Amino acid sequence: MHPDATQRDLAKALGISLGSTNFCVRALIDQGWVKVRNFRRSDNKRAYAYLLTPQGIEAKARITARFLQRKRTEYLGEVINIGSSFEISIGDTAATIAEVMGAEIEILTDEQRLRPEKSEVERLFADNRKAADLLGWRPAYGGLDGFRRGLEHTAAWFADPRHLALYKSDRYNL
The missing domain is CATH 1.10.10 (Arc Repressor Mutant, subunit A)
Structure with a gap:
C-alpha cells in the first residue's frame, strides 16, 4: 500500500x-x-x-x-448454532406440529428435495456447546418432550387474537 x-x-x-x-x-x-x-x-x-x-x-x-x-x-461477531440439541426429521417435526394443533395433515414428499444419496451431509444437528460456553445459554425445553412443550406454547401464543394481530405474515423479518 x-x-x-x-x-x-x-x-x-x-x-x-x-x-x-x-x-x-x-x-x-x-x-x-x-x-x-x-x-x-x-x-x-x-x-x-x-x-x-x-x-x-x-x-x-x-x-x-x-x-x-x-x-x-x-x-x-461469531456464528453460534442454537437448536434443540436432539435429532428430528422435518417429517416428524411437521407431524408433531399437526398433532399439537389438532390438525390432520398429509405430508407429501418431493423426490427432488430429498438429500442426494452421495451427499457429504448425512444429518443436520445443532450443537449448543458453543452457545453454552460463550453465552451461558441452554435450551429452556430439552429433548422431544421439551420440543413438544415449546410447540404447545407457540400454538397457544398464535391462538390468542391479541398476539396474532401483532404478527406480520406478509413480511419477512429477521
Whole structure:
C-alpha cells in the first residue's frame, strides 16, 4: 500500500468493510504497533499518516495477522448454532406440529428435495456447546418432550387474537 492510502483504500484492497478497517486500525494504534500523524498544514484536515514503528515491521507481522483476525471476529461477531440439541426429521417435526394443533395433515414428499444419496451431509444437528460456553445459554425445553412443550406454547401464543394481530405474515423479518 502507498503511504498516502486512506482507510477506504485499505478496506478496498483487503476486501473488507470500511468500518472493520477502522476498527482494526484503531486497535493497532492502541497496541502501539502503528503511529498516526495528522498533517496539520494540509488542506484536508482528515489526512493522516500511519507509520509502522521499527519494532512493528517484521517481528509483529505474524502477531498482527492473528490479532487482526481476532479483532475482525470481535467486530463481526461469531456464528453460534442454537437448536434443540436432539435429532428430528422435518417429517416428524411437521407431524408433531399437526398433532399439537389438532390438525390432520398429509405430508407429501418431493423426490427432488430429498438429500442426494452421495451427499457429504448425512444429518443436520445443532450443537449448543458453543452457545453454552460463550453465552451461558441452554435450551429452556430439552429433548422431544421439551420440543413438544415449546410447540404447545407457540400454538397457544398464535391462538390468542391479541398476539396474532401483532404478527406480520406478509413480511419477512429477521
